[in-house]
Amino acid sequence: MPALISLKNVTKTFFNDGFAVEVLHDISLDIEAGEFVAIIGQSGSGKSTLMNILGCLDRPTSGEYLIDGEPVADFDNDELAALRRRTFGFVFQSYNLIPTASARENVEVPAVYAGMSARDRQERAEALLSSLKLGDRLDHRPNQLSGGQQQRVSIARALMNGGRVILADEPTGALDSQSGEEVMALLRRMHREGHTVILITHSREVAEEADRLIEIRDGRILSDRRKARAAETVQPKQAGAEGAAAAIADVSEAVRMALRALYANFFRTVLTLLGIVIGVGSVVAMLAIGTGAQNSVLDRISAMGSDLLLVRPSMANFRGGGSMPVSLIPADADAILELPNVAFAVPEMTSTVTLRYGNVDYQTTANGTVPQFPQAKSWSVASGEFINAADMEGYAPVAVLGQTVAKTLFADGQNPLGRYVLVNKIPFQVIGVMAEMGASAGGNDQDDTILVPLSTGSMRLFGQRNVRTITVQVQDAAAIDATQDAIQALLDERHKKQDTQITNMSSVREAFTETSNTMKVFLGSVAAISLLVGGIGVMNIMLVSVRERTREIGVRMATGARRRDILVQFIIEALVVSAIGGAIGVVLGLGVGAAAGAFGLPVSFTPGPVALAFACAFLTGLVFGYLPARHASHLEPAVALGAD
Known part of the structure; x- marks a missing residue:
């Protein structure tokens, strides 16, 4: 039967700045199962290097190493990790306990990578610690234990997988x-x-406790002697049946470790989270406010109707200095109404007027229009009635007030209907009050107006027959472009020149939507810069964390962690950081948006931007956490354990 451990002509050479230093020279020895062996030597003798090779923490430069007769030279890193997991338990001089974990959690580490269930490993860890008289120290951290107690925790950890x-x-x-x-x-x-x-x-005194003493000096075995002891019946431990190692070593354990590490460096964690919090919060708040503003304007444009055409005098002939060019007359509206696909054509003329009621004087805009005005503007009458055809034909001095005008002139709560208001000293009877419309897309108060019959206004208020605009509604919105061309051709023919321009409200809506979407992308990009900064912060904290916990990484590898376990563990830690920052950022962004809404800004919260911002934060953790995690996973166990 082959020896449990067999070394044949093993050498180990280290290379430092191009210089080769041979630490072990032609080592050959066999260790049988069940032996108690002491390898003794002074500092620099090579005994620690020999231990690293025996424990598969390092590889020999040459020679052959066999366990149970099986050569391990060709084992890859994962196979070596599995071998350490099922065969070896390590007890270190400096204990090498994870400082942020309790005694029980430290003992559980090897079982995590062996795929043992959380309940089973917890029960076994408690049993081992109790057998070592640490049953009352299960939840104590290493800094709460004496040196002897820490070493007993280390021994319990060595026994965890058998x-x-x-x-x-x-x-x-x-x-x-x-x-x-x-x-x-x-x-x-x-x-x-x-x-x-x-x-x-x-120590020779300590070595004398063993049954076999192997003395090493300058990388060579000087002596190998067995001591005569009273016969003991020792049944060697057999390789235990190992559970299937987790594809990723217990994710819950990685999350707990991440939270412990974050809590242990709380202030640094807060600074790291700040970039992600600001980035995510900015994305959520900016997109909510941007979407709200866009929806508000689009609602107003939609209220006007996407089947409308707005005819105005052309600005091409306007050179500034003087009044707006006028070339439209009410008869143009009548001619447009005769065209196919035209539902109605509403001419309007406007002028600034002074109103008086009682002792209240107020300056506003008078709008001369026709009975179809409410339909054209999607603006209903709140009380009373609107101008009718009889008012138009009879040049009736009647008026309909906007809400702002009504509240200003009748601030004492009087009912405006039936009362007379002086418009430029001419009495007009109030026959209706319009519903509240609010501010226009340009920010103007649409309720600050008085509406009068076009015929009356032209003759008694404005002193002109030209109209400022003609609003045209089409019957079939699908043919609006053809109708627009027909109207333009009609007006060009009537005026013998092209002195009008037509605005398609559907095109206005599309143009505004495109512009606002571009602006939202810009705002989102600016906010994403904060996420980038936050991602760099995550990478920095992870690199620092890897450097500070190099020895811990070595311990985890010694207890059976594969490279991908370490990789996943540190990536999960980066994801935890980003997820916490993302969640706080989402709450912050929603809070800022709600505050903006309380101050009257249009705000629209939708799941898309929130999910996008959180996903970006998560992706940031994944991308920027990969490099530190990869660095951690590629550390060699022996080098990591020897780190200061």
Whole structure:
């Protein structure tokens, strides 16, 4: 039967700045299952390097290493991790406990990578710690334990997956004499229970506790002797059946580790989260306000109707300095009404007037129009009635007030209907009040107006027959472009020149939508810069975290973590950071948007921008967390364990 561990002509050479330093020279030895072996040597003798090779933490430069007769030289990193997981348990001089984890959580680490369920590993960890007289210290962190207690936690961790071979590197070096004796007693007990114990020490007194002493000096074995002891019945530990290792080592454990690390460096975490919080909050708030503004304007344009054409005098002949050019007359509206696909044509003329009621004087805009005005503007009458055909034909001095005018002239709560208002000193009877319309797309108060019959206004108020605009509604919106061309041709023929221009409200809507979408993209891009800054912050904190926890990474690898386990673990940590920042940013963005809405700004919250912002934060964590995670996963176990 082959030896449990067999080294044949093993050498190890380190390369430093181009210089080769051979640390182990032609080492050959066999260790049988169930032995208690001490490898003794002074500092620099090569004993720690030999331990790293024995524990598959490092590879020999040459020679052959066999476990149970199987050569491990061709094992890849994952296969070596699996071998360490099911065969070895490590007890280190400096304990190498995870400082942010409790005693129980430290002991559970090897089982996490072995695929043991959370409940089973928790029960086993508690049983091991209780057997080592630490049952009352399960939830204590390493800094709350004495050196001897920390070493017993380390021993429990070594036994978590069975610990067929216990590799103890100077296990008593950092302990007082009493604690050292207790640890040696535990190692002797483990040997009696069938564990193969390999003790690495510089102390001959400690080495004498073993049954076999191998002395090493300058990378060579000087002596190998077995001590005569009373016969003991020792049944060697067999390789345990290992559960299927998790595809990613317990995600919940990685999340817990991330939260522990974040809490341990709380202030640094807050600064790191700040960039993501600001970025996500800006995206949510800016897009909510931008979408709200867009919807508000589009609603107003839609209220006017997408089947409308607005005919105006052309600005091409206007050179400034003087009144707006006028070339339209009411007869043009009548002619347009005769064209196919025209439902109605509403001419309007406007002028600034002074109103008086009682002792209140008020300046506003008078709009001379026709009975079809409410339909053309999608503006209903709140009380009373609107101008009718009889008013037009009889040049009736009647008026309909906008809400702003009505509230100004009749501030005492009087009913305006039936009362007379002086318009430029001419009495007009109020026959109606329009519903509240609000501000226009340009910000003007649409309710600040008085509406009078076009015929009356032309003769008694405006002193002109030209109209300012003609609003045309088409019957079939699909043919609006052809109707627009027909109207333009008609007016050009009537005026013998092209002195009018026509605005298609559908085109206005499309143009505004395109412009506002471009603006939203711009605002989102500006906010995304904050996310980029936040992502760089995540990468920096992860790089610092990897550097600070290099020894912890080495411990995890020694206890069976594969490279992808370490990779996933640190990526999850970056994702946790980004997810927390993203969630806070979403809440902040919603709060800013709600505050803006409270101040009267149009705000529209939709799930899309919120989901997009959070997804971007999550993606930021994934992208910027990958490089530090990859760096962590490519550390060599022996190098990581030797880090200061």
